[in-house]
Amino acid sequence: MVGRLIQMVLPPASREAVMGDLAESCRSPGQLAAEGLRSVPPLVAEQARRASRLPVIGLQLFILFACLGGFELDRPDRAVTNAACAALPMGLAMVGLLLRNIYRSDDNPVRQGLFDAITAALCVVAQQTVMHMLIAAGHLDPGWALSRSLIVLACLSFPILWTLGAMENPDAVRRKPAQPLFTDYNQFVQRTRVRNRAEMAALAMIIGVSGYFLARFQPPVAPLGWSFLTGYACILVYLALRGAARPAPLDADSTTVRALYETELNRQSRQRRLMWWFWFVPLFAGLMTNLVMYGVSKEQPLRIAGGIAAIFLLGYLIERLHRDRRLAIHLKLNNLAAVPA
Structure with missing residues (x-):
């Protein structure tokens, strides 16, 4: 019972190794519980930091x-x-x-x-x-x-x-392919297709919920909101037509597949970058309207400063996310040169 409880609270990546060590070193349920209380919290904290x-x-x-x-x-x-x-x-x-x-x-x-x-x-x-x-x-x-x-x-x-x-973890993006180039590219195409469909479904939900919100509650920013929804609809159409990576021709040689892989990796990276800025355009507008502009109208310097700081912080987080992905893609492109055909 004690062992099962410890196994449940251990992070999945640590369970096998830790439970093996505890089984070898502990001779009683009390000792197992004491060792579990001592070792589990640091492992959970470390996994939280890494994940x-x-x-x-x-x-x-x-x-x-x-x-x-x-x-x-x-x-x-x-x-x-x-x-x-x-x-x-x-x-x-x-x-x-x-x-x-x-x-x-x-x-x-x-x-x-x-x-x-x-x-x-x-x-x-x-x-x-x-x-x-x-x-x-x-x-x-x-x-x-x-x-x-x-x-x-x-x-x-x-x-x-x-x-x-x-979004794929940068560690997964930069990982060296473990299979031939053509197979690895086909898996990349499948991943982008699935992610593209998920993004289209999310956009459709946002358009539906936002449309209901604007029509039902008619907030003061409704005209701006409808313009955003028009933009979301255009993005949805673009993703449906060109969002996923292009499949490789069946008769393509390794040079062609490698060039296509590099092109699609860079295109998907640019697409993700534009998409994430677009996702947060309404939030930028809300911060500007409800904090900065309202603070100016009410002569509230703290509200203005808080709004400007929030806008810069949001922009930094988005750009930091893309910077990590760009570095991962750069390493992935370097790894492609060593992948067998």
């Missing part, structure tokens, strides 16, 4: 906080600020995502991203369920629960989290 990437965590925080209404202007009839109301579900969702990073065992990026989104959604639903129970019992101000408009807005975070989680 978590700073730009991804930072962007997840931005996505959740923004879509939960953290940057929205406070309503005078609510005793709780939007930032405080958003911070609690965001914090619980981030705990769930960090635990996902530690205990994930699936190497499929698209499934990883989907389970990330589901994990965050379940955490937000659980937090809101508890809030409503406490409010119904009279222990909490009703302002701590998300409004109907913010619940709809929160739904926008999940497809974006899905696509963010579906």
Whole structure:
């Protein structure tokens, strides 16, 4: 029983080695429990450090906080600020995502991203369920629960989290191919096709939810929102037509396949870079409107400074994500020269 419990809390990458060492060194359940309490926390912390990437965590925080209404202007009839109301579900969702990073065992990026989104959604639903129970019992101000408009807005975070989680880890990108060049390129084409379909599905969900939000609640930025949706629809059409990598001709020689591989790697890299800036254009606009411009109109220097800092931080995280991927692709291109035909 003790051994099974320790095995459950150990990160998957460490289970076999650690459980083997514990089986050899421990002679009783008490000793096993003591050794488990001593060795498990450092391993979990180390796995959290290795599995978590700073730009991804930072962007997840931005996505959740923004879509939960953290940057929205406070309503005078609510005793709780939007930032405080958003911070609690965001914090619980981030705990769930960090635990996902530690205990994930699936190497499929698209499934990883989907389970990330589901994990965050379940955490937000659980937090809101508890809030409503406490409010119904009279222990909490009703302002701590998300409004109907913010619940709809929160739904926008999940497809974006899905696509963010579906990005391949740079370590997987730069890994040397373990099979002939033609086979490796065909696997690359299949991965881009699956990721492209997932991104198209996420875009379709965002267009649907955003359209409902703009039509139902008619926020002041509705004209800008409809223009963004038009852009999303254009991107969706582009991904449907040219998003995936081109398959290699069946009669292509190794030189042709290698050149095509290099071309498609660079094209996919540029495409991902443009896509991620486009994903966050509405968030940049929200930061500018709700923090900087509102701060200027109300003569609030701290709000202006906070908005400018948030815009620069968001831009840095996006560019840092692309920089890591560019370096990985550069190493991948160098590795292609040594791949047999």
